[in-house]
Amino acid sequence: MNMETILEAVNVSFEYADGAKALQGINMKIEKGKKIAVLGPNGAGKTTLFLHFNGILKPKSGKIMYKGKEILYNRKELIKLRKNVGIVFQNPDVQLFSATVYQEISFGPMNLGYEEKIVRAKVDEIMGKLNISHLKDKPVHFLSYGQKKIVSIADILVMDPEVIILDEPTAYLDVEHTEELIKLLDDLKEEGKTIVVSTHDVDFAFLWADYIYVMKDGKIIKEGTPYEIFTGDSKGERLKKPLILEIYEILKDKNIIHKEEIPRKVEELKKAIRGN
Numbered sequence: 199m200n201m202e203t204i205l206e207a208v209n210v211s212f213e214y215a216d217g218a219k220a221l222q223g224i225n226m227k228i229e230k231g232k233k234i235a236v237l238g239p240n241g242a243g244k245t246t247l248f249l250h251f252n253g254i255l256k257p258k259s260g261k262i263m264y265k266g267k268e269i270l271y272n273r274k275e276l277i278k279l280r281k282n283v284g285i286v287f288q289n290p291d292v293q294l295f296s297a298t299v300y301q302e303i304s305f306g307p308m309n310l311g312y313e314e315k316i317v318r319a320k321v322d323e324i325m326g327k328l329n330i331s332h333l334k335d336k337p338v339h340f341l342s343y344g345q346k347k348i349v350s351i352a353d354i355l356v357m358d359p360e361v362i363i364l365d366e367p368t369a370y371l372d373v374e375h376t377e378e379l380i381k382l383l384d385d386l387k388e389e390g391k392t393i394v395v396s397t398h399d400v401d402f403a404f405l406w407a408d409y410i411y412v413m414k415d416g417k418i419i420k421e422g423t424p425y426e427i428f429t430g431d432s433k434g435e436r437l438k439k440p441l442i443l444e445i446y447e448i449l450k451d452k453n454i455i456h457k458e459e460i461p462r463k464v465e466e467l468k469k470a471i472r473g474n
């Protein structure tokens with residue numbers, strides 16, 4: 199398989215104005231077409247790193263590369279970069295600014311100069327996929343927090359960026375919307391999109407990601423496949439185990455499961471218990 203790095207942080211360090219060392223020598227290679235999860239406790243630096251990926255923040259030292267080229271911080275280049283790398287912010291109140299849901303989601307494509315008919319079709323499609331069509335005419339400031347979060351996701355997806363970065367996308371979503379989002383992200387991956395998600399949720403990271411980075415105190419303390427991160431003699435930091443893995447290991451220990459293949463989804467665990 200030919201690996202192509204689409205987005206890369208090279209030895210990136212960043213300090214906020216008050217001297218907080220938010221990033222300290224971050225190296226991260228994001229392969230095209232992969233689903234990447236960035237795990238880490240509050241204050242680890244996940245949001246700060248994401249804001250570097252589309253040029254909102256500039257490294258104090260080190261560099262950010264997009265498709266093998268160092269990103270440039272002039273207006274023209276940043277507009278181009280942001281068309282390709284879309285970020286859904288952690289806090290939707292920072293992102294949303296239009297009156298109604300429809301106006302909000304259509305703003306980006308309108309701004310790109312698409313015909314109104316095409317914009318309407320695009321917005322309707324994404325609202326359908328995210329199950330928010332009924333909120334079309336609702337004022338954004340009356341939405342619940344989770345609804346705002348979904349609209350902010352629609353805002354970015356409607357622009358069809360090549361890399362989609364989502365900062366804590368599931369934090370405020372109910373089970374149903376979380377499942378819809380996971381399905382949508384899987385479809386986008388099938389289309390060849392690259393998806394980067396930050397999360398505190400080890401269960402989500404384990405079942406969803408192709409590759410996981412673990413951050414703490416502005417550094418990457420661990421990286422690998424979900425199996426490498428959560429099984430075996432994990433070097434360094436100990437992480438909370440995903441529930442499915444925990445159950446699998448107990449049942450395997452008690453000889454209830456014989457299968458060596460580790461399940462990542464509930465369905466796979468059930469199959470392993472039934473012995474098929």
Ligand SMILES: Nc1ncnc2c1ncn2[C@@H]1O[C@H](COP(=O)(O)OP(=O)(O)OP(=O)(O)O)[C@@H](O)[C@H]1O
Nearest residue numbers: 214215216218220239240241242243244245246247
């Ligand atoms: N605007 C700011 N000014 C000063 N310090 C900041 C600012 N934003 C973040 N920080 C500090 O930078 C560090 C990294 O914060 P960041 O928001 O990137 O963490 P995070 O991993 O996204 O956390 P969370 O899981 O809570 O979203 C923290 O110590 C935080 O206090």
Ligand SMILES: [Mg+2]
Nearest residue numbers: 244245288365
């Ligand atoms: Mg954050």
